[in-house]
Structures are given as structure tokens and as C-alpha cells.
Amino acid sequence: xxxxxxxxxxxxxxxxxxxxxxxxxxxxxxxxxxxxxxxxxxxxxxxxxxxxxxxxxxxxxxxxxxxxxxxxxxxxxxxxxxxxxxxxxxxxxxxxxxxxxxxxxxxxxxxxxxxxx
Amino acid sequence: xxxxxxxxxxxxxxxxxxxxxxxxxxxxxxxxxxxxxxxxxxxxxxxxxxxxxxxxxxxxxxxxxxxxxxxxxxxxxxxxxxxxxxxxxxxxxxxxxxxxxxxxxxxxxxxxxxxxx
DNA sequence: CCGCTTGTCAACCATCTGGTTGAGAAGCCG
DNA sequence: CGGCTTCTCAACCAGATGGTTGACAAGCGG
Numbered sequence: 001x002x003x004x005x006x007x008x009x010x011x012x013x014x015x016x017x018x019x020x021x022x023x024x025x026x027x028x029x030x031x032x033x034x035x036x037x038x039x040x041x042x043x044x045x046x047x048x049x050x051x052x053x054x055x056x057x058x059x060x061x062x063x064x065x066x067x068x069x070x071x072x073x074x075x076x077x078x079x080x081x082x083x084x085x086x087x088x089x090x091x092x093x094x095x096x097x098x099x100x101x102x103x104x105x106x107x108x109x110x111x112x113x114x115x116x117x
Numbered sequence: 118x119x120x121x122x123x124x125x126x127x128x129x130x131x132x133x134x135x136x137x138x139x140x141x142x143x144x145x146x147x148x149x150x151x152x153x154x155x156x157x158x159x160x161x162x163x164x165x166x167x168x169x170x171x172x173x174x175x176x177x178x179x180x181x182x183x184x185x186x187x188x189x190x191x192x193x194x195x196x197x198x199x200x201x202x203x204x205x206x207x208x209x210x211x212x213x214x215x216x217x218x219x220x221x222x223x224x225x226x227x228x229x230x231x232x233x234x
Numbered sequence: 235c236c237g238c239t240t241g242t243c244a245a246c247c248a249t250c251t252g253g254t255t256g257a258g259a260a261g262c263c264g
Numbered sequence: 265c266g267g268c269t270t271c272t273c274a275a276c277c278a279g280a281t282g283g284t285t286g287a288c289a290a291g292c293g294g
Contacts, residue, residue, distance in 0.1 A: 030240080030241090031240070031241060031242095032239085032240065032241080042240085042241075042242095043241085043242075043243090046241065046242065046243095047242095050242090064240090065239060065240045065241070066239090066240065066241085067240080067241065067242095
């Protein structure tokens, strides 16, 4: 799974990882601090953080033995741009479809009016 | 992977599936029409469509033997809302941090000014 | 220096995933 | 009816994923 976008979506497909992102949006935290609320091992959380890091969603810095983790908000833009593009196209298509349907309805009504007389 | 959001993110973590979404944003298409550009089997594409369907990104309707597939744009909102929430928090946090830093810089400058006199 | 804390690496395991092939259901059309 | 097209289901396989435990490197602090 080489491409950036796939990595970002895959990273956020896990509830624990989304939870970590939510937690980090409130401020940086070390690995043990992040792991503390969960029942799984610290190693498991460390793995999750690696996935988030590979996706560019998070960066780690050194601070003695500790590794404060930091949320990188910019990567969200990549996703948002992708999503917005296709949503917009799809929505515009519906608007066109609605317009066509409205047009057809109008024509039908006019035909019926003509037939009624 | 029960929850909706996980399913949506997981569905879009695959390049082929994102490609299918892109294709469908231009208009509905049957399974074979969707499968045509790819080298993989129709069954593989059928599986991809099932994943997209389970995530609520797509709906299938019956039309003789054919199954026209339709993009459901609304589900995107779920993602966008999630993303925007944490991005906004993270960005605001930086603005606050920037403000604090600016304040500190200002105080330092004033202290230096005081010391300089 | 020794021990405790913090975090990662490695090996292992069960399950999920994306692909395959083969078979078959459903439905149009000659 | 019989055949062709369209699509899904089932079984299988290789590789990824999320978890475990155990070992150990790095670094603070008594």
C-alpha cells in the first residue's frame, strides 16, 4: 500500500487510532500517556502510533526516554480535497438530474393541460 | 469492524475502490461496466463493490440481470465532519500556541528594552 | 553504578483482505 | 426451450493487520 492517501485512510479505519488522533488534537502526549486509557499493551499502542506516523498524521520527537507525539493537521487536507472533489461532482450531477426531472414534470403538466382542454 | 466510520475509511483505503468512487461520481454504471478498465476478475470488482456497499458509499439496484451501481454522496459527510472537528481543534491549538509565543516574544522584547535603558 | 521507566524490536498467532478459479442463479432474447 | 450475459457465492491462497509475550536499548535519578 504505497500511496499516501491509502495510508491515511487505512490509518483512520481503526477506532483506536481515531481515538488517539482525537486525544492528540487536545495536545501532545507521550506513548505511555496515550496508552494509559486502553487495556491493550503499550507495544500495541506503539504499533498504532507507527501506522499513524507512516501515514504522516503524527510525528514523534525525542525528549529524554520519552517520545512526545504530535498531531500533524496538514495531512487532513489531502483527504478533504479528495472527498470534496467527488462529493461535489456527485451532488452537481443530482442537481442536473433534478433539473431534468423538473423539466420533464413541467412538460408533462403542460401536455396534460393541453389534453384537458 | 462494526462501526460506520471505520467501514467508510477502510473502504476508501483501497486505490481501486477510490477509483470506482471517482468513476461513479460521473454517473451510475453496471458491475461489468465498472470492471471493464481493470485487469482483475469481475468477481474481484464485485467484492470491492460489496465493501463500498457495506460502508454505505454505494447502492445497487436491480434492472434485469444488470445491477446499476449508484454513488451515495451523503456518507461523505460523516467523514468530513469527523475530520473537520479534529483538524479545527488542532489548528486552534496552534493559533493559541502562536498567540502564547507571540506574547512571550513581546514580553521578552519589552524586558530587553527595559534592561537596555 | 544500579535500578526503574520508557519505548521499540522480534517472533509468534489468529483473523481479515484482495485476489484467484469454479459453479450456479437469474433473466433476456433468438 | 436453450443459450448467452450478468452477477454472486464458495473455497482457497498469500500477505497484511492487530494483538500477544519476551528481550533489550536508552536515559533519568537515587
